[in-house]
Amino acid sequence: MSRRPMRFARQVLALQIGLIVLVTGIGFAIAAVLLDRGLVEQYGQRALGVARSVAADDELARGVADPALHPLVATKAERVRAATGALFIVVTDIRGVRLSHPVPEEIGDPVSTDPSAALTGHEAVDVQRGTLGWSARGKVPLRTADGTVVGQVSVGFDAQEIDIAFLRLLGTSAALAAGALLLGIAGAALLTRLLKRRTLGLEPHELAELVRQREAVLYGIGEGVLALGADERVTVCNAETERLLGRPVEPGTPVRDLDLPPRLCSALLDRRPVDNLITVTADRVLVVHHRPVRRDGVDLGAVVTLRDRTDLDKLTRELDAVRGTADVLRAQRHEFTNRLHALSGLLQTGHRQEAEDYLQALFSGSIAGLGPAADAVRDSYLVSFLGAKKAAAGEKDVALELGETSWVATGVVAPVEVTTVLGNLVDNACDAARAGRTRPARVEVDLLSDGTALHLSVLDSGDGVPASMRDEVFSEGVSTKDDEGHGIGLALARQAARSLGGEVRLADPGGQGRGALFVARLPGALAATDDPTEQETKR
Numbered sequence: 001m002s003r004r005p006m007r008f009a010r011q012v013l014a015l016q017i018g019l020i021v022l023v024t025g026i027g028f029a030i031a032a033v034l035l036d037r038g039l040v041e042q043y044g045q046r047a048l049g050v051a052r053s054v055a056a057d058d059e060l061a062r063g064v065a066d067p068a069l070h071p072l073v074a075t076k077a078e079r080v081r082a083a084t085g086a087l088f089i090v091v092t093d094i095r096g097v098r099l100s101h102p103v104p105e106e107i108g109d110p111v112s113t114d115p116s117a118a119l120t121g122h123e124a125v126d127v128q129r130g131t132l133g134w135s136a137r138g139k140v141p142l143r144t145a146d147g148t149v150v151g152q153v154s155v156g157f158d159a160q161e162i163d164i165a166f167l168r169l170l171g172t173s174a175a176l177a178a179g180a181l182l183l184g185i186a187g188a189a190l191l192t193r194l195l196k197r198r199t200l201g202l203e204p205h206e207l208a209e210l211v212r213q214r215e216a217v218l219y220g221i222g223e224g225v226l227a228l229g230a231d232e233r234v235t236v237c238n239a240e241t242e243r244l245l246g247r248p249v250e251p252g253t254p255v256r257d258l259d260l261p262p263r264l265c266s267a268l269l270d271r272r273p274v275d276n277l278i279t280v281t282a283d284r285v286l287v288v289h290h291r292p293v294r295r296d297g298v299d300l301g302a303v304v305t306l307r308d309r310t311d312l313d314k315l316t317r318e319l320d321a322v323r324g325t326a327d328v329l330r331a332q333r334h335e336f337t338n339r340l341h342a343l344s345g346l347l348q349t350g351h352r353q354e355a356e357d358y359l360q361a362l363f364s365g366s367i368a369g370l371g372p373a374a375d376a377v378r379d380s381y382l383v384s385f386l387g388a389k390k391a392a393a394g395e396k397d398v399a400l401e402l403g404e405t406s407w408v409a410t411g412v413v414a415p416v417e418v419t420t421v422l423g424n425l426v427d428n429a430c431d432a433a434r435a436g437r438t439r440p441a442r443v444e445v446d447l448l449s450d451g452t453a454l455h456l457s458v459l460d461s462g463d464g465v466p467a468s469m470r471d472e473v474f475s476e477g478v479s480t481k482d483d484e485g486h487g488i489g490l491a492l493a494r495q496a497a498r499s500l501g502g503e504v505r506l507a508d509p510g511g512q513g514r515g516a517l518f519v520a521r522l523p524g525a526l527a528a529t530d531d532p533t534e535q536e537t538k539r
Contacts, residue, residue, distance in 0.1 A: 012195065016188035020181060028177045032170055039166050040136060043157045044125040048138030050084050051155040052123075054091075055140045064093055064142060064151045074100040074107060087135050087158040091142065093151045094119060111154065115139070118152035127159065134159035224306030228255060228268065230299045244286060244306050262475055264288055271302065278488060285492070377408045377447060379526075381415055382422075386445065389426050393443060398430045403446035403457075410449060410527040418454065418525050420496035421504060424489040425458040425518050432462030432516060454525040457507070459517045464510025473506055493520070500524050 054060065060076055063069035073091050077100035081089040091100045096115040101107050117124040118139040125138050135156035142151040199207060224241035226249070228234060237249040249258065255268050261279040267290050274290035287307040293300040346355040377383050386402060393400040412418050426445060433441035438461040448455045465473055474490045490504070497504045501523045508517035 013192040020184035024181045043136040047155045051138045051140045051153045055142050055153040061144045087156045090154040226304040229301040373402045373404050373406045379411045393430045396434045398433045399442040406447045408449045410529045413527050414525045417496040421493045424493040429458045429460035433460040436462030452526045454522045457519040460515040462515045465516045470509050
């Protein structure tokens, strides 16, 4: 069986421990060498200092020159050696013959080491082996008052003292090095544990594979993906998300700085799961999913997926408009059949005058039940749409009327945008009128063409827009209704109006017995006309 390879965290730990041991060992060895050299130099200078002080005694120099005083020289040298703790203090004459020595039997013999440097007037410091063993010694010339060299003074300190001091300092240094080594190993272990926690226990090849998979998933799907860290900052954002949001998103950007719709931003900040949240951005309708992510009890942030529902929403609104038109046409066909039956009956029974009066009443009647002003709206699409809305409003006991000043001279060329704006405003107005205290509940719609621009206003008989909502009534998620699923109609209406370069606004919030008034301007919603008759009629 093949052995399982060592995990990366353990490899890092072993490498760190090896480096720490190597660096500590090298440092300890260098420190030991420098310490040994320093001690040797220190004891050598100490020996040299003692030798200088002994050689400075003029009486000692005279005693070297006078054989009768040689015993005095030995006595003085031994006295100084006892006082300084030196291994030996040897005084020689100009020939290198000992005049003093700790061992009396050695007096009168030549010194065992080379005295030439001191006898030629130079000082010397070294470690040498003599009759008493290894010692750090300093040698200085012994001069008379006139400067004549008459001998030398050699002072030595036992090398064993150097070794003892070296071992003592080396032990202290070893203890410090061992402490530093243990501290370094503990730090390496802690760093390895932290690395393992930060990488969730994954190996480098597993992390690399995850990165490749992430790239393939993020940029290979048709949905927008936005990942957030535990600190509520963006960690991952694919190109589809930037396209849907209409702006670049840099990693590290706080959620609050993304300028997201209020409901979506609130869900992200509250860390609560969200499914199929429909939200409106500047020019798109999005379906949002939000999921917090945790692993082994650790908060890793959240993942947001965004799906574009703009085209589907447009098709849905267009289908709703077509359905409304079909309902109106179906109702008109039924009504038209009834009228033909009535007219046929009058003619078959010979009531010619009654038939003429009946036809005259039909021609002067309303179109789609919208009243006489419907004749001033030349676009059958608008008339059919309003007719469908009037039928729907009637089911809610709300009377929908077309204002007497309405005038639309040409046809609609942007039916989806127009029905989105008009439909949402009418639906909200009908709900407000139905919920209001004024009876009968009614909604009045005014349409006015200005070249290719369509101006419209919707007035209801409700209780008005509450003061607390007037500044945010067009914000996505804001609604006067308490139940779920509302708060997106006005946002969609404003989005559709702005797509044409127009605007929707609250002209009069109402209140105190008056309903709210919403107005909209939709440039380019109508076909152009150069008919002077139409313009004159309009005036």
